[in-house]
Amino acid sequence: MSPDLEVELARLRLRNPAILASGILGSSYGLMRRVEEAGAGAITTKTITREPREGYLNPVFVDLEFGYLNAMGLPNPGITAFKMELRRAAENIRIPVIVSIGGRDESEFIEVAEQALDAGCNAIELNLSCPHVGGYGLEIGSDIRLACNIIRSIKSISSRPVFAKISVYQARPDIVSRYIGSGADGVTAINTIRAAAISVESMTPILSNIFGGLSGPCIRPIAVAAVYEIRRELPDVPIIGVGGVDGWRAALELILAGANAVGVGSAIARKDLEIFREIIEGLRGFLASRGFKSIKELVGYAQRL
């Protein structure tokens, strides 16, 4: 019998642990559909805010060879328009759809969450960690008490799972346990890390916003450490490990560190949607060759003494 890749994540049942990370292709129904067809275990949407956001001017993305830098500026259609995409997804997409929510204050988070739940999403991820948009993301997440209040109020209106997406700066067991204490069902770790790139040829910053978020293989060791540390102190917390997953080995590394599932983000720039099949087949092959029956056996395996 072929090894089992199914995982459970805070009451969500995933056919495999490869989740589309937020901000990558999860901005419309048509793209979500393609990601499902490509084999993903779940989909996280683009971070959605109350009002539509244009995002920053180009350039918004830099390919750095060892990784990627982006400052999109959270472009999104706003929850009212996005609800139509979510409704179509709820009707036609079988894998769980996790809606990423952004806000400048508690009330914006609540309003967007209410609409997303109404449209039939399967779970919510709170963006407490985007490092390059004033007033959003990391600026909220840096205030642990505010973040806990937001988690508490979202939990009061949602019976569906709520994940806190954290930055590397908050990826500490003590902070995560406060989030869990406030009601979070799990954490997604990590978001991009604040960074910048300057073109030597033009002698100017490349991103129009100057500052952006670093992603890709170069942040994987940082994500692995974050996941390992959280898992070591909090054995039962559902963790989505994100950062530098560019194939099955990288996915497995985060799982061995303690992730129950992994997010796949900027690697799609180089490998495109075929990366999901590559991860699934690679994990299955590894499990079979080592005699494991289920991927669940390997969650945090590297922490065994």
Next chain:
Amino acid sequence: MSYITGVIERIRNLTKSIKEYEIFLEDCVKPEPGQFVMLWIPRIGEIPLSFADAEDNIIRFIVARVGRVTGYMHERLMAGDKVFIRGPLGRGFRWAPSGRALLVAGGYGLAPLHFLAKKLRAAGCGVKALLGFKSDDDVFYREEFERLGEVEISVEHGSSGYRGTVLDLFRNVIQGEIYDMVYVCGKEELNLAVMRECLIAGLPVEASFERRIRCGAGICGSCSIEPLGLRVCKDGPIFDGRMIMPMLGAERIEG
């Protein structure tokens, strides 16, 4: 993929709102017709542009003045200035050297078709180009296309050729002549209308589509053609008629 540095060699006014930029690149690129670049002008912005021509280190763009970045290019950019490109990006025309091709262009949409015509011609194919413009003053690149094959011009107002839209001209032309392949680049209405007619007639057709492109790497989702989920920057910008069919009122298309 980092930026390739280019130096503007020459700027030519083609019409009052369209210019041609000839650029020398520090590194050679080998684009397919239909592919594009992201052209970055530091402190100003970054926009997608199709290759109108490429030979070794010399490339050409045809740029219509539309807004902020193209406006800056038209007003401020001069020979000797540096620009930066990333690319070639996207999937170009899946052209093959066989038979007779009909090219249908609306305005600056003739840019990628010019590069395609050049390749088709070099491969020994017959090329006919239908170039559509608003008025006599908007006509450009007629001679460039005449060097590569047959040309017919349409203008909505004026006397430069066929009087009407390029879509009407196209309808007339395919009634009496036989082609193996149709390529179209213009406004979306033109692309879709030509694709529809071709699919009904059983003619293979490809078109170049536009959306706002941001990352250019196929990950941000900004340039998706919905509800198909096709990314202009990665799955396109060139799409086969059959891929676009659900947008064409498919129930009335045979084959």
